[in-house]
Amino acid sequence: MKKRKLDPKYNFFAAPHPTVVAGTFVNNKPTYTTLGDFGILCAYPLHVYIASVHTHYLNIGIKENMTFSVNIPNPDNLVKTDYVGIVSGHKTDKSKVFDFFVGDLKTAPMIDEFPITMECEVHDIKRVGRNDVFMAKVKNIYADKECLENGDINMDKVNPITLFMDLTYRTIGKTVGISYQVGKNFKPSQ
Ligand SMILES: Cc1cc2nc3c(=O)[nH]c(=O)nc-3n(C[C@H](O)[C@H](O)[C@H](O)COP(=O)(O)O)c2cc1C
Numbered sequence: 001m002k003k004r005k006l007d008p009k010y011n012f013f014a015a016p017h018p019t020v021v022a023g024t025f026v027n028n029k030p031t032y033t034t035l036g037d038f039g040i041l042c043a044y045p046l047h048v049y050i051a052s053v054h055t056h057y058l059n060i061g062i063k064e065n066m067t068f069s070v071n072i073p074n075p076d077n078l079v080k081t082d083y084v085g086i087v088s089g090h091k092t093d094k095s096k097v098f099d100f101f102v103g104d105l106k107t108a109p110m111i112d113e114f115p116i117t118m119e120c121e122v123h124d125i126k127r128v129g130r131n132d133v134f135m136a137k138v139k140n141i142y143a144d145k146e147c148l149e150n151g152d153i154n155m156d157k158v159n160p161i162t163l164f165m166d167l168t169y170r171t172i173g174k175t176v177g178i179s180y181q182v183g184k185n186f187k188p189s190q
Contacts, residue, residue: 011165011166012165013165014164014165016162016163016164016170017037017038017164018036018038018039018072018160018161018162018163019034019035019036019073019081019160019161019162019169020034020035020036020038020050020070020071020072020073021033021034021035021070021071021073021081021084021085021111022035022038022050022052022068022069022070022071023068023069023100023109023110024058024061024062024065024067024107024108024109025061025064025065025107025108025109026057026060026061026064026089029093029095030094030095030100031057031058031061031089031094031095032058032071032084032094032097032098032109032111033052033056033057033058033085033089034081034082034084035051035052035085036163037050037131038051038070045137045138046137046138047123047135047136047137047138048070048118048120048135048136048138049133049134049135049136050068050070050133050134050136051128051131051133051134052131052132052134053130053132054130054131054132056088057088057090058089059132062122062132063125063132065107065108066121066122067105067106067107067108067119067120067121067122067136068108068120068134069108069110069111069117069118069120070118070120071110071111071114071116071117071118072114072115072116072117072160073114073115073160073161074114074115074158074160075159075161075169075171077113077114078161078169080097080098081161082169083097084097098111098112098113098114099112099113100112102119103119103140103142104119104139104140105119105121108120115143115144115146115147115157115158115159115160116141116142116143116144116153116158116160117142118138118139118141118142119140119142120136120137120139121136121137121139122134122135122136123135123136143158155172159171159172160172
């Protein structure tokens, strides 16, 4: 075996994470928190989760409203994205960091300057370790017009940021293949 067995430590998790900013309202003011722990629970219909340490200020608003926004930054938004992941709403008012709008759910502040934002309605909250895991249905996705091509989102134009456990932010890089196609004609050896 050419592998070495390692402890299941966070910094050995060598897969890219997205970097997103989650938003909610606390005491009628928007507040935002950076999260790497975001993903899809179900593709059709689209359900997502975010995992946020139970003491985070963000969680207060999500539990109260049972909604949140997920905002996808690009490299132009990096400094503010990092900032709302460094300071806590418990001590610092983050309500003026971004211009925002609300959609159908009314209580999920969506960031204007990010290319993509989505409003989500919570249906389950599960505690896993120190995290509250918020599971939610995505009600609407809003995309900058410049990111759209023939009605679809062009990922190169969105240029989302990933997060690695070596603490680097990285962009997504080049296309290396098309899924459900490159493996189609592979024949395993008998
Ligand atoms: C890049 C990055 C990723 C982060 N990912 C998470 C995460 O997935 N879950 C989490 O609970 N905190 C995460 N944090 C930490 C929170 O964003 C940070 O503790 C924040 O200050 C909490 O703010 P709040 O108390 O206003 O909610 C991350 C921070 C950064 C900078």
